[in-house]
Amino acid sequence: MAYPNCFLASRAPCRRLGQWQVASSPCRISVCHSGSRRYLTFQVRAAASPPPAADDAASVASKSIVTIPSSTSAVAAATGDTGIARGGAMDSDIDASGAAAAESGASDTEAKSEEYSEDMQKKMGTTLTYHHELGINYNRILPDLIVGSCLQTPEDVDLLAEKENVRTIFCLQEDPDMAYFKLDIEPIQAHCKERGDIKHVRFPIRDFDPFDLRRKLPKAVTRLAREHNPANGTIYIHCTAGLGRAPATALAYMFWLRGYQLDAAYELLRGKRMCSPRIEAIRSATVDLLVGTEPVLATIGVSRIGTATDFKIAGLDVGWHQQLPLEREEGTSRMVLRRLLQPGRYAYKFIIDGNWTYSADHPTLQDGNNINNYIEVMGRTLPEHLALAQERLLTAGGDLTVEERDELRALLCPWSTHGSDVSGDQNSAVAPQPEWIDKLP
Template structure:
């Protein structure tokens, strides 16, 4: 399998590659494994990281707790074979721990004095461990990936096992490996015995999958495109014998308030890696979705959807953290004649997205010009990949940003970084303007003066009728004064007039002119390029926000020209900058 990398240096000539790895760094795959979170960018969707094959084998959702007996936990068996915390005994040891929550999945358990934990695979494992004669237990539990629907557990649990199995066909099998651990025969020479089971608690996880999926058909595209709310179906509940029939609860809070809190959080997005690859069809040639996890995902894209190219923005570190076998996926793509291009964009980094988006769209255009059907993907499918598709529709098909954003988010559940797309749009236009922007404002700038309370502050500069019409600053409390100005992108000099004296702010960049005067300077916007580089961000107290507005005819023409200039700067054979 070949891979291709480039940084700021041109690449040597090479034929069309089946696998291409493009990075803005000289080293893409390295020995460091980092997990980065940007709380500001990820405020509306949550991502839970887990790795089973990583060097660190991290699972940020798991925790260990040690409890004295009786534990005070009632466990439940779900239809997919998981052992979850169903309820907690009021005043019990589990409730007193203030860490265990209803809906947590039991992964391991064991005697805390022996420092050994048993993997929990079924009801038999759980009951065997709970019945051990010991004074305390250590439990490893996993917090669910999304908010657990506790309200669904408030139904009566009487005859739950009968209700769950009503109308179901039992499992008839000679395969003893489907049995729960406490029903496994003690000897291998017990003959060919058959088993008939109506209850999930007698099965292990594989048996539960067989019972739950016996009448299901293959997953269709529509099902893969749906992000349904989490549902829970219980097969049975059980507890340790020492707990008795105490008073049980699902949490020390009113159920009505919990349901209202769930309603308030409906706009949040949760990436659940265990759901597998989820994708949507945007156009006849463009699909967008979450990361490819297995060879089966590649088979689905190739055989079902006819995908012939993959544009992947996931980094190698992310794939490692999620336990994805990159080599296996790449080999499967090669077997299925799928061209895969890896161009990592830092997750949650709006600036990195803004700088790399023009090249991403150029790559997408090149692939579509080859008449390929492209699957655009990142880790979650919520941000980077849909942002690329939106930018392509906006820049290359003369669709407004609002229309493109509405179309893609309507077809695929996502929340891409809309300001980053707007920033990149103005950067492209600046590439054609060459510093001569004469159109309406493109950015909203808040100029900040931090001085003393009670000062009379005014702002003057290139944008105030050539330094002749000062703008009055508003006092925002304490020593902070602000002036809000809408400006076109460009370079501007300015100063503050404080109590009649002209001063520059030491909290913002400044320059000395030919006469020796020190003026503040602000550069609004940047210029897009085919080889984006990370630039040092100067410390500035001022706040610059991009404006999203309809483009006039001249701006639309310049945007289309700039976007195509970037695309035509990409070699159609090597898919790298010329």
């Protein structure tokens, strides 16, 4: 998030090295992150401003924390100024080889971030980027709900608990997500238990996979509602970057249990955090819950083959990580893929002789700067009232009826913590999950 009017104070403390960071002139900070002990933390105020009064010091610090990488080159890159000098000599007990190793580790993490961002842009159709090396970042969406990136150290737990009144951390990461950035979740979980005032809850959802998101959202929202009482503190929902799975889970929660219309909730969330949640997955999951769905055999075919020999499809219900082969249709020259799919809209791309592309012969949709093909699976013939409900719920601007909201609340949160008014005194006892939720795939 850009803070164009923020400047480094001319003499800001470098807490890691016990030195002072000195800037010959004010330096702009372009990215706001907080919390990781591995990065320099600066108080931000106008260079010419006088120091705050003692009574105001705490409030200034709480509103103006910026974290940037600790290497000199990374500081210069983050501030856009190569004229930053370190005041004083480094302590003699700081090992040069250790500093070089730290610099190398930071460089490796930056490369990982770039690789992750490129993968995310391709698979989510977005231009967003994620910089793991800058530490935790987040935005408050509701008074009791924050969406952000993954915790990296036990100190991040302290930051969330003490600064943001977080009482539940809801982690959507899978083990491979954490292994990718060499995150160790056990010290974070242990610190939550040690503190005793903050819970750490895991509910893994596969990254960049809208179908896995669709299947797991109902159970995720039920678990979230069981662990979080809006009257008793804030919940922090995170995936890896906090740009896909986490905001989508927050959206479904706001739509199903907090009384928001889905598109309005989407605009509210996106107005506070730049992200790319899969709103179509939430629409489809809503239909799954209220209308009931059965798989339908769908066919995708390619007639114009030319000299190509290898045809695959990515997307659909398997996500962008897997590729499904097309086979030659008997009696024709077409290449086809036949697959059982739940009703809904599925984005996909062709991989032809190893090249990712889309077909102008199939319906297309714009996803950020990306163009995908899609297939609309309508499902079985429904009674008129269910068919109309399905059409309404799958259409942009569609909303739940009062009866549908009551049904979802009874299904997903059959206890008193998420009634129509979540601001008053409520029962904070942890209720068991509804029996039906354990039958979900």
